[in-house]
Amino acid sequence: MTTAPARNIRTRFAPSPTGFLHIGGARTALFSWAFARRHGGTFVLRIEDTDQERSTRESEAAVLDGLQWLELDWDEGPFRQSERGDLYRAAVEKLLATGRAYRCICTKEELEERKQRTIEAGQKWTYDGKCRNANHGPSAGTSTVRLRLDEATPLTWNDLVFGPSGQATEEVGDRIIQRSDGSPLYHLAVVVDDIEMRITHVIRGVDHQVNTAFQLALYHALGATPPEFAHVPLIVGTDGKKLSKRRDPVSVQHYRDAGYLPAATRNWLLRLGWSHGDQEIFSRHEIVQLFDLESISRSPAQADLGKLPWLSQQYLKALPMPELFQALQPFYRRSLGRELPRTHDLEKILDLLRDRSHTLAEMVEMSLFVVHDNISFEPKAAQKYFTREIEAPFAALRDRYAALESWDIASLEREFEVVLAENAGEGKAAKLGKGKLAQPIRVAITGTDKSPGIFETLELLGQERSLHRMAEALHFIRHGS
RNA sequence: GCUCCCAUCGUCUAGCGGUCUAGGACGUGGCCCUCUCAAGGCCGAAACACGGGUUCGAUUCCCGUUGGGAGCGCCA
Numbered sequence: 398m399t400t401a402p403a404r405n406i407r408t409r410f411a412p413s414p415t416g417f418l419h420i421g422g423a424r425t426a427l428f429s430w431a432f433a434r435r436h437g438g439t440f441v442l443r444i445e446d447t448d449q450e451r452s453t454r455e456s457e458a459a460v461l462d463g464l465q466w467l468e469l470d471w472d473e474g475p476f477r478q479s480e481r482g483d484l485y486r487a488a489v490e491k492l493l494a495t496g497r498a499y500r501c502i503c504t505k506e507e508l509e510e511r512k513q514r515t516i517e518a519g520q521k522w523t524y525d526g527k528c529r530n531a532n533h534g535p536s537a538g539t540s541t542v543r544l545r546l547d548e549a550t551p552l553t554w555n556d557l558v559f560g561p562s563g564q565a566t567e568e569v570g571d572r573i574i575q576r577s578d579g580s581p582l583y584h585l586a587v588v589v590d591d592i593e594m595r596i597t598h599v600i601r602g603v604d605h606q607v608n609t610a611f612q613l614a615l616y617h618a619l620g621a622t623p624p625e626f627a628h629v630p631l632i633v634g635t636d637g638k639k640l641s642k643r644r645d646p647v648s649v650q651h652y653r654d655a656g657y658l659p660a661a662t663r664n665w666l667l668r669l670g671w672s673h674g675d676q677e678i679f680s681r682h683e684i685v686q687l688f689d690l691e692s693i694s695r696s697p698a699q700a701d702l703g704k705l706p707w708l709s710q711q712y713l714k715a716l717p718m719p720e721l722f723q724a725l726q727p728f729y730r731r732s733l734g735r736e737l738p739r740t741h742d743l744e745k746i747l748d749l750l751r752d753r754s755h756t757l758a759e760m761v762e763m764s765l766f767v768v769h770d771n772i773s774f775e776p777k778a779a780q781k782y783f784t785r786e787i788e789a790p791f792a793a794l795r796d797r798y799a800a801l802e803s804w805d806i807a808s809l810e811r812e813f814e815v816v817l818a819e820n821a822g823e824g825k826a827a828k829l830g831k832g833k834l835a836q837p838i839r840v841a842i843t844g845t846d847k848s849p850g851i852f853e854t855l856e857l858l859g860q861e862r863s864l865h866r867m868a869e870a871l872h873f874i875r876h877g878s
Numbered sequence: 879g880c881u882c883c884c885a886u887c888g889u890c891u892a893g894c895g896g897u898c899u900a901g902g903a904c905g906u907g908g909c910c911c912u913c914u915c916a917a918g919g920c921c922g923a924a925a926c927a928c929g930g931g932u933u934c935g936a937u938u939c940c941c942g943u944u945g946g947g948a949g950c951g952c953c954a
Contacts, residue, residue: 411954415953516879568881572951586954603883604948605954606882607948630947637947638946674891674892675902677904696946703888703889705904710917714917832914836914845914847916
């Protein structure tokens with residue numbers, strides 16, 4: 398057993414609701430969740446919606462929905478930054494009062510112009526400090542508020558993934574923390590919230606790595622102890638470039654709709670950038686037991702689409718029938734317009750299909766021949782197997798099956814062997830092989846040339862339906878349609 | 879351009895100075911099983927980006943090159 402943590406671990410996931418739950422975000426959430434659970438800590442959900450232009454309630458719902466689907470439960474929240482304005486204003490007042498921040502009356506246009514000139518002169522731009530010592534009061538007119546950086550505060554930290562990290566103060570610059578309309582900017586809001594929510598470990602994407610130095614300055618200015626930081630490399634596309642919405646399937650929703658199990662998707666995401674020796678399969682419980690920050694990779698991972706179907710099948714094979722059936726219903730509704738009652742026959746075919754499917758959608762598709770009363774023969778398969786030569790043995794087997802009193806695997810196979818034996822030798826060039834007869838029957842009863850074992854399939858389809866389909870196939874053989 | 883970061887099979891990764899003729903998994907090729915498709919079993923191909931150091935000894939440590947990523951907003 399591992400020892401208990403010295404303090405109560407608190408992590409958070411802080412998405413901005415400007416779209417669907419991205420797999421990169423989902424993985425960050427997974428890591429934060431797993432780390433909190435691993436240490437018996439608390440996982441907080443916070444919605445960063447200070448950008449009112451882009452944030453929507455629909456996106457927020459989609460993000461929450463995605464987290465729930467992945468079974469990442471949170472202990473506190475969702476909190477919305479849009480509802481916490483007083484907190485941020487108070488923090489700004491405090492910073493202003495202590496001289497750690499100052500009002501800046503430079504307009505966007507002025508700033509843009511000076512920045513342009515600096516860059517043209519071949520120098521790098523951070524705020525030039527025009528208002529830094531001007532001492533503008535509240536009556537100075539429209540103004541933003543900037544944090545006053547001081548050289549004495551080292552902007553370094555020991556990243557739990559990347560090790561010693563930091564940036565020089567002059568590279569960071571006095572950035573704006575409050576807009577001219579009084580609303581808070583990202584940096585201010587995160588830091589104030591992380592302090593107020595007593596977050597101990599900030600686990601986020603490397604795109605925030607360069608924000609950390611400035612935020613460290615904010616913690617110091619606010620008189621707070623910064624949390625630990627762990628930056629997680631990005632997930633990139635199959636071309637090694639940043640994930641693109643056009644090329645890559647980036648939303649968690651996409652994987653759900655494709656018919657992947659949440660557990661499989663979660664496992665897939667987990668192994669993208671995290672490892673535990675050679676282990677590939679991790680149950681939710683194992684994740685909670687084994688997850689650690691030290692084993693997170695420092696290089697970006699490509700979304701390995703090849704591994705997901707395999708993982709998904711592993712989970713499909715292991716899923717208890719009641720849960721499998723439940724998971725399948727949305728796909729039946731999509732395919733048939735209705736859900737299906739749990740029947741013995743359906744369960745049986747589903748069990749046979751587990752070894753043959755990678756997604757719930759595939760499974761539904763393949764089980765349809767049992768669900769439908771009438772099927773149609775796949776043209777290519779019919780053309781290949783419904784031949785003149787097979788007519789006689791096919792008809793003979795149909796007759797024997799019609800006379801069968803006990804419709805079970807043993808009987809079906811016995812009669813099948815009899816027909817085979819009857820067609821062996823004599824004037825025939827070669828004796829009738831098992832496959833020669835099995836394939837036409839398979840096409841007859843399933844419509845395709847791929848299915849589970851032929852006798853099992855016949856058995857569960859039942860005598861009546863099997864005979865009916867065989868009769869139709871015989872008609873096809875004789876009349877070509 | 880500047881700042882920060884990364885670099886093992888096609889992909890996800892193990893490796894934390896000698897155990898490496900570099901391990902696992904997916905994918906891929908072959909074989910076995912076999913009524914089809916799978917599943918399963920066995921076997922194979924496949925990588926330490928390059929160049930310098932440090933060291934008795936580098937995949938492992940340092941520097942550079944190359945390649946890639948992130949960020950440079952009154953976005954988050």
